[in-house]
Amino acid sequence: MTDPTKLTLAEARDALANKSLSAVELTGAFVSAVEKARDLNAYVLETPDKALAMAKASDDRIAKGAAGPLEGIPLGIKDLYATEGVRTTAGSNILRNFVPAYESTVTSQLWRDGAVMLGKLNNDEFAMGSSNESSAFGPAVSPWRRPGSNAQLVPGGSSGGSSAAVAADLCLGATATDTGGSIRQPAAFTGTVGIKPTYGRCSRWGIVAFASSLDQAGPIAKTVRDTAILLRSMAGHDAKDTTSADIAVPDYEAAVGRSIKGMKIGIPKEYRVDGMSSEIEALWMQGIEWLREAGAEIVEVSLPHTKYALPAYYIVAPAEASSNLARYDGVRYGLRVPGKDIAEMYENTRAAGFGKEVRRRIMIGTYVLSAGYYDAYYVRAQQIRTLIKRDFETVYAAGVDAILTPATPSPAFGVGEMGAADPVEMYLNDVFTVTVNMAGLPGLALPAGLSSDGLPLGLQLIGRPFDEETLFSVGEVIEKAAGRFTAPDRWWA
Amino acid sequence: MNAPADPKKLIKGATGDWEVVVGMEIHAQVTSKSKLFSGASTEFGGEPNDHVSLVDAAMPGMLPVINEECVAQAVRTGLGLKAEINLRSVFDRKNYFYPDLPQGYQISQYKSPIVGEGEVLVDMIDGTQIRVGVERLHLEQDAGKSLHDQHPTMSFVDLNRSGVALMEIVSKPDIRSADEAKAYVTKLRTILRYLGTCDGDMEKGSLRADVNVSVRKPGDPLGTRCEIKNVNSIRFIGQAVEAEARRQIGILEDGGVIKQETRLFDPGKGETRSMRSKEEAHDYRYFPDPDLLPLEFDQAYVDALAAHLPELPDAKKARFIAEYGLSPYDAGVLVAERDQADYFESVAKGRDGKAAANWVINELFGRLNKEGLDIGASPVSAAQLGAVVDLIGEGTISGKIAKDLFEIVWTEGGDPRALVESRGMKQVTDTGAIEKAVDEVIAANPDKVQQAIAKPTMLGWFVGQVMKQTGGKANPQSVNDLLKAKLGI
Numbered sequence: 009m010t011d012p013t014k015l016t017l018a019e020a021r022d023a024l025a026n027k028s029l030s031a032v033e034l035t036g037a038f039v040s041a042v043e044k045a046r047d048l049n050a051y052v053l054e055t056p057d058k059a060l061a062m063a064k065a066s067d068d069r070i071a072k073g074a075a076g077p078l079e080g081i082p083l084g085i086k087d088l089y090a091t092e093g094v095r096t097t098a099g100s101n102i103l104r105n106f107v108p109a110y111e112s113t114v115t116s117q118l119w120r121d122g123a124v125m126l127g128k129l130n131n132d133e134f135a136m137g138s139s140n141e142s143s144a145f146g147p148a149v150s151p152w153r154r155p156g157s158n159a160q161l162v163p164g165g166s167s168g169g170s171s172a173a174v175a176a177d178l179c180l181g182a183t184a185t186d187t188g189g190s191i192r193q194p195a196a197f198t199g200t201v202g203i204k205p206t207y208g209r210c211s212r213w214g215i216v217a218f219a220s221s222l223d224q225a226g227p228i229a230k231t232v233r234d235t236a237i238l239l240r241s242m243a244g245h246d247a248k249d250t251t252s253a254d255i256a257v258p259d260y261e262a263a264v265g266r267s268i269k270g271m272k273i274g275i276p277k278e279y280r281v282d283g284m285s286s287e288i289e290a291l292w293m294q295g296i297e298w299l300r301e302a303g304a305e306i307v308e309v310s311l312p313h314t315k316y317a318l319p320a321y322y323i324v325a326p327a328e329a330s331s332n333l334a335r336y337d338g339v340r341y342g343l344r345v346p347g348k349d350i351a352e353m354y355e356n357t358r359a360a361g362f363g364k365e366v367r368r369r370i371m372i373g374t375y376v377l378s379a380g381y382y383d384a385y386y387v388r389a390q391q392i393r394t395l396i397k398r399d400f401e402t403v404y405a406a407g408v409d410a411i412l413t414p415a416t417p418s419p420a421f422g423v424g425e426m427g428a429a430d431p432v433e434m435y436l437n438d439v440f441t442v443t444v445n446m447a448g449l450p451g452l453a454l455p456a457g458l459s460s461d462g463l464p465l466g467l468q469l470i471g472r473p474f475d476e477e478t479l480f481s482v483g484e485v486i487e488k489a490a491g492r493f494t495a496p497d498r499w500w501a
Numbered sequence: 502m503n504a505p506a507d508p509k510k511l512i513k514g515a516t517g518d519w520e521v522v523v524g525m526e527i528h529a530q531v532t533s534k535s536k537l538f539s540g541a542s543t544e545f546g547g548e549p550n551d552h553v554s555l556v557d558a559a560m561p562g563m564l565p566v567i568n569e570e571c572v573a574q575a576v577r578t579g580l581g582l583k584a585e586i587n588l589r590s591v592f593d594r595k596n597y598f599y600p601d602l603p604q605g606y607q608i609s610q611y612k613s614p615i616v617g618e619g620e621v622l623v624d625m626i627d628g629t630q631i632r633v634g635v636e637r638l639h640l641e642q643d644a645g646k647s648l649h650d651q652h653p654t655m656s657f658v659d660l661n662r663s664g665v666a667l668m669e670i671v672s673k674p675d676i677r678s679a680d681e682a683k684a685y686v687t688k689l690r691t692i693l694r695y696l697g698t699c700d701g702d703m704e705k706g707s708l709r710a711d712v713n714v715s716v717r718k719p720g721d722p723l724g725t726r727c728e729i730k731n732v733n734s735i736r737f738i739g740q741a742v743e744a745e746a747r748r749q750i751g752i753l754e755d756g757g758v759i760k761q762e763t764r765l766f767d768p769g770k771g772e773t774r775s776m777r778s779k780e781e782a783h784d785y786r787y788f789p790d791p792d793l794l795p796l797e798f799d800q801a802y803v804d805a806l807a808a809h810l811p812e813l814p815d816a817k818k819a820r821f822i823a824e825y826g827l828s829p830y831d832a833g834v835l836v837a838e839r840d841q842a843d844y845f846e847s848v849a850k851g852r853d854g855k856a857a858a859n860w861v862i863n864e865l866f867g868r869l870n871k872e873g874l875d876i877g878a879s880p881v882s883a884a885q886l887g888a889v890v891d892l893i894g895e896g897t898i899s900g901k902i903a904k905d906l907f908e909i910v911w912t913e914g915g916d917p918r919a920l921v922e923s924r925g926m927k928q929v930t931d932t933g934a935i936e937k938a939v940d941e942v943i944a945a946n947p948d949k950v951q952q953a954i955a956k957p958t959m960l961g962w963f964v965g966q967v968m969k970q971t972g973g974k975a976n977p978q979s980v981n982d983l984l985k986a987k988l989g990i
Binding site for chain 2: 096106108109213247248249251327333335339340350351377378386
């Protein structure tokens with residue numbers, strides 16, 4: 009075995025099981041790959057000692073025949089997940105030195121199943137962003153480059169550290185979170201696979217909250233199968249999160265490779281947005297063709313309230329965020345910048361601790377919840393949300409099994425290229441993904457081709473509530489037809 | 502809202518009579534082992550920050566989980582207030598910054614409370630009854646406590662109370678005097694204590710009142726109100742209403758206007774003072790808490806709780822009147838505390854209810870009050886007091902001796918019947934012995950005999966003399982009869 013970091017998660021799992029590879033060897037390879045890849049700024053904290061100790065314990069369990077489903081699999085953890093005794097910052101200066109005394113439910117399930125933690129991954133501050141540029145640690149950088157160019161590209165956001173690390177072989181899979189597209193857009197930008205499961209599928213306990221009614225945990229990995237394997241460990245009911253669903257977790261991997269013959273795939277006409285590039289249009293048509301060839305029935309569907317989703321999202325999400333982030337006040341933990349009285353201490357702390365985008369969203373959220381504006385903004389946004397949900401229900405009630413759309417309106421852009429003058433330009437990245445969060449549905453993004461300048465382009469599959477299995481089955485068909493898209497040579501190492 | 506004002510309740514001002522209108526928001530701490538949304542203990546006391554979970558401290562990523570017992574307690578309370586129970590209610594966030602509010606918001610219920618309209622019937626001391634409407638009851642979190650006296654330049658925060666469940670019980674503006682305000686809170690407290698949903702301990706802060714006061718000329722529409730925050734004793738509630746009503750009348754009679762504002766009552770000075778004006782009021786930015794699903798249960802759940810409710814004070818009072826022939830006043834005194842009512846019933850069981858009530862209220866309660874004791878700490882048990890009542894009833898001892906006996910049982914304990922035997926306290930019913938005493942008294946006081954024949958009420962003096970001679974043990978009826986016969990009156 010020359011380079012185990014090139015393996016998929018499933019391949020590594022099999023190699024560990026047949027003992028052609030030890031967990032310590034595998035983890036060691038990743039530890040050194042991570043060290044060499046610091047230019048990508050994918051990890052904001054490396055935990056090599058912990059990783060090797062966990063790997064050693066995995067080898068012991070493998071030797072005893074007591075291996076878990078993820079035994080010895082090295083993973084990166086988005087820095088939004090609280091990890092006990094390991095600094096957790098949410099990409100913010102306000103939590104720069106915060107070390108939780110508790111472990112998030114999702115990560116504790118990964119460790120229960122034998123996974124190994126390599127470190128904490130970069131993300132947009134409090135998961136607010138689509139490029140990872142709002143991180144207090146600076147942007148994570150995509151391993152992808154336009155051919156013949158040294159310009160740094162964004163890995164997407166907010167789970168940019170996760171997508172960059174997976175695409176650059178710095179872990180076999182990564183945890184991520186998705187509030188408006190933060191798993192799917194980074195996956196699409198980096199040629200990786202990401203799934204935002206149904207709202208309630210994974211526990212939110214111990215994950216730093218951005219917008220509670222929209223936030224969901226999910227994995228980013230190299231293949232559809234790998235994401236299916238990870239999601240099975242991450243998902244499940246948690247009594248500590250009353251919005252988590254008490255529904256049995258299926259064996260998602262078993263759905264990978266299942267025939268999609270006779271399935272009805274919906275193509276929403278409203279996703280043909282103004283100014284959509286021809287290559288995105290072509291990619292979408294190609295996806296449709298692959299599914300048709302695999303025996304699926306393609307039907308045009310209508311989701312008439314799609315155009316209101318983005319504006320409504322940018323009311324609901326900041327509203328919840330403005331309240332969720334009130335706890336970062338300098339009183340109990342995290343950054344404190346003194347002031348002459350308590351009000352000034354709050355102001356100084358929050359002004360110094362939060363970056364520009366976070367401050368912007370807190371202000372938007374505070375505004376839309378204010379007396380006199382609440383009905384005009386928040387209540388109306390919630391009404392739109394209900395209509396969006398109903399759009400999907402109507403489509404699924406008509407027998408559609410899954411919906412195929414583009415994942416993003418464009419391929420990855422350069423660091424510093426987008427949104428500096430007009431934040432809405434950045435927000436438009438979420439145009440295909442936010443509807444899924446607003447409706448609480450599962451969405452899978454996976455690479456389906458390359459742009460004219462050689463960058464990955466992704467498609468999105470949207471499923472019925474708690475029917476992630478169909479997404480894995482359909483996703484694998486596209487993956488098989490399109491092939492995998494791996495980043496160019498390791499220019500960073 | 503414009504029922505004719507009762508002249509007795511009006512306050513005299515320089516320009517005529519004024520009517521005071523009061524509505525109250527009572528914050529009652531729910532009796533439960535753990536907090537509303539976390540497993541931390543609700544125990545009173547303890548070192549600062551002993552009872553704080555990750556959720557209470559609002560650590561990143563923590564989520565609230567509703568405590569089912571608190572929900573049941575709120576429903577029980579709603580039933581006790583004869584209120585509408587809402588099968589679906591919603592928790593909202595009330596957003597504001599304060600050091601003792603770790604989340605930066607209080608989880609409360611704003612638009613959809615768990616309990617809707619109900620009522621409290623309040624008996625006034627003059628025998629009248631008023632009805633105070635309950636607007637709503639909702640569940641919410643308590644805040645922590647800021648400690649300003651621990652450090653020269655800093656304040657400390659104790660989060661032990663942070664997240665403890667409160668019921669906010671909002672009355673309609675149906676209260677028309679300080680006495681009614683006090684009586685309402687007293688009655689509400691009694692109901693809560695019967696239900697076991699709040700211990701009603703105002704010293705520990707388990708029950709606090711925000712008192713809304715306005716004044717108007719009888720028949721006028723409601724005046725502008727001021728809210729007096731966090732009044733923590735029933736006495737202060739009465740004083741606060743008086744002081745605030747006087748203040749408002751003073752302003753209005755001087756041609757001023759009342760500004761809507763939040764005020765504090767200073768018990769030392771007996772006055773209210775401004776805390777913040779309406780303009781300074783927070784914009785709480787209420788919105789449904791996305792961490793919590795709407796709270797839903799079915800009617801069967803409510804019915805099951807209803808089936809296990811204890812007998813409440815109003816029903817108990819009616820039963821005491823019907824079953825034991827008590828006066829409404831005595832029945833009211835007995836049912837004010839459940840323990841007292843239970844004690845009374847143990848004494849009254851199989852005995853004369855009126856006699857039992859008499860002994861419980863006059864002798865026992867009188868003595869307990871004097872010693873500052875609760876009924877639970879009474880040195881005289883219901884069985885002992887029952888025995889005393891029996892001994893009187895069967896004529897073994899006189900009422901006067903019974904008081905001595907009560908005193909002995911109070912201080913020394915013991916079986917009253919055995920005490921009567923061993924200490925020779927038995928009433929003398931032997932007519933021979935009584936007759937002897939009667940004869941002696943008549944013989945010794947010829948002048949008084951003459952007076953008594955002229956004025957038969959003098960008989961009492963003779964009775965007293967005979968009782969004295971017999972050490973109080975003579976049967977008073979026999980003494981009476983013999984004296985009447987011998988004196989020929």
